[in-house]
Amino acid sequence: MNQLLPFKLGTEVYALELPEIQEVVENPQIHDLPGAPETLAGAIAFHGRIVPVVDLPLLLGFPAGNRFDRLIVLSDRHGPMALWIDQMCPIMTLNLSHETLSQSSSEADCIRGVLNCRGEIISLLDLDQLQAKLEQLCAENGG
Amino acid sequence: MRVEISYKFIVGFIVVVASVVLLNILVPRMQIPEWTHQWITIVGALLVGLILGWIFSKAITANFGILTAGAERLSDGDLSRKVRLRTGLFSDETEDLTNSLNQVFDSLRNLVGQIRNSSLNVNQSSLALAATAEEMTATSHEVAGSIEQISRGAETQAEMVERVSKVVKEIALGIELIASSADKLSTSAEETTMTARQGEQMAITALDNMKQVLGQIEGNGQLTVSFSEQVQKIGTITDVITNIAQKTNLLALNATIEAARAGEYGHGFAVVAEEVSKLADSTSESAGEITRLIENTREQSHKVYQSMLESIKSVDAGREAIDIAGNSFTALIDKAETAQLKAVGITELTQKQLGGAQSIVEAIEAIARVAEDNAASTEEASAATEEQSASMEEMTFASQRLSTLADELLTSVSRFNLGAEQTTSET
Numbered sequence: 001m002n003q004l005l006p007f008k009l010g011t012e013v014y015a016l017e018l019p020e021i022q023e024v025v026e027n028p029q030i031h032d033l034p035g036a037p038e039t040l041a042g043a044i045a046f047h048g049r050i051v052p053v054v055d056l057p058l059l060l061g062f063p064a065g066n067r068f069d070r071l072i073v074l075s076d077r078h079g080p081m082a083l084w085i086d087q088m089c090p091i092m093t094l095n096l097s098h099e100t101l102s103q104s105s106s107e108a109d110c111i112r113g114v115l116n117c118r119g120e121i122i123s124l125l126d127l128d129q130l131q132a133k134l135e136q137l138c139a140e141n142g143g
Numbered sequence: 144m145r146v147e148i149s150y151k152f153i154v155g156f157i158v159v160v161a162s163v164v165l166l167n168i169l170v171p172r173m174q175i176p177e178w179t180h181q182w183i184t185i186v187g188a189l190l191v192g193l194i195l196g197w198i199f200s201k202a203i204t205a206n207f208g209i210l211t212a213g214a215e216r217l218s219d220g221d222l223s224r225k226v227r228l229r230t231g232l233f234s235d236e237t238e239d240l241t242n243s244l245n246q247v248f249d250s251l252r253n254l255v256g257q258i259r260n261s262s263l264n265v266n267q268s269s270l271a272l273a274a275t276a277e278e279m280t281a282t283s284h285e286v287a288g289s290i291e292q293i294s295r296g297a298e299t300q301a302e303m304v305e306r307v308s309k310v311v312k313e314i315a316l317g318i319e320l321i322a323s324s325a326d327k328l329s330t331s332a333e334e335t336t337m338t339a340r341q342g343e344q345m346a347i348t349a350l351d352n353m354k355q356v357l358g359q360i361e362g363n364g365q366l367t368v369s370f371s372e373q374v375q376k377i378g379t380i381t382d383v384i385t386n387i388a389q390k391t392n393l394l395a396l397n398a399t400i401e402a403a404r405a406g407e408y409g410h411g412f413a414v415v416a417e418e419v420s421k422l423a424d425s426t427s428e429s430a431g432e433i434t435r436l437i438e439n440t441r442e443q444s445h446k447v448y449q450s451m452l453e454s455i456k457s458v459d460a461g462r463e464a465i466d467i468a469g470n471s472f473t474a475l476i477d478k479a480e481t482a483q484l485k486a487v488g489i490t491e492l493t494q495k496q497l498g499g500a501q502s503i504v505e506a507i508e509a510i511a512r513v514a515e516d517n518a519a520s521t522e523e524a525s526a527a528t529e530e531q532s533a534s535m536e537e538m539t540f541a542s543q544r545l546s547t548l549a550d551e552l553l554t555s556v557s558r559f560n561l562g563a564e565q566t567t568s569e570t
Binding site: 021 | 389390393396397399400401403404420424
């Protein structure tokens, strides 16, 4: 059994597995990072650490909508990093092996799979690809 | 020398006797036969007697013929000449008779002259009288015409006076109607005043009621405001609850995440976290429900407040309207009282007018009586003038007759010839 935390980016629904998440924080004070690319919205203080905040809709090419007041702080394996999303949905519990999981063909989408859950298309976010994209962006920015 | 006829006869007899004697003396002296003496004497005496008798008789006859002619002239009316006898040596009784006849002539001539003059005078006077009578008749005709005109005028006057009397009576009737109307007007104005006072009282009462209603509405508004504030407080509390629910939800989410990270050991904790999450969700739902209810309540109370404001406006407008109505009633009372006073004044005036009209009617009736009297008098005068006219005509006729009589008299008298000198001297 897998537990997913779905969230919305624009009209699309994305999801992360719970083990990939450290914590969900509410109304943090976001500090600006001067000289950072636009996709880095700033940084927050999280349990004594400085965690950068990624503007996920902007990074994935969605139009600028209403940003949710909650951030998803990723677990240390992918961190330290916080994702700014549009809207959060309740936790879903499902068996990923039984669900129709189609592998993504393109690596640029940062999606590692798409599942059809009760008529709703949910894309599983590929954090590795996301990290790579961010590094690439930071490199372009720094270069 | 006056000798009476008898004496003349005696003298003649004496002459005859003397001639007989004389012849008796003379004849013998002649140379003639004696026997003829007697005859000659007789014849001579006869001759003397015859001659004397012829002379005397002729003289007397002539005188009588003259007298007879005079008498005939007298009878014929010729008074121009007097009777004149042949002047003999010896006048006798015929001269006395002539004198008497001449006296008759004179007196008759005087009489006729007087009669002629008088009749001429009478004729002239009667003609003048007739002319005067005609003039008077004409004048009396004119007077009659004038009187007739006056009579017609009096009749017209009487008609006019009657008409004026009718008109004035109608005016009096109209004035009475006006008086009654003014009375009614006064009554109506009084009723209007009373009604307006009642209306004013009602307006005051309504104003008081309106003020009470306004106070109640304002109190209700205050209540609504405090109610809204209470609801607002409830909303605040609900917001707090919602916030707590969200925080609880977040805590439950994080707990679930933590439990998932803990793996098998966190399974029970995950169940608790899920339950907590469900509680937080239901709390959130309830809070949302409360919020919606509060929103509805707030909308409702806002509507109530708005309608209350409108009510206040309406009540204010009503108060103003009632104020205006009260003022209008006051003005109406003033106007009605003024109208009442005026109506009373009109009534008094119409009473006076009525008195005046009655006086006019009486005066006109007096005038009518005078006019009738005038008409009667003019009729009498007309009748009198007609009588006068008739009398005048009779008088004219009489004077004409008198003139005719005088003419006739003159004609009768003109039979008498008075002679030229007499006529000229008389005329």
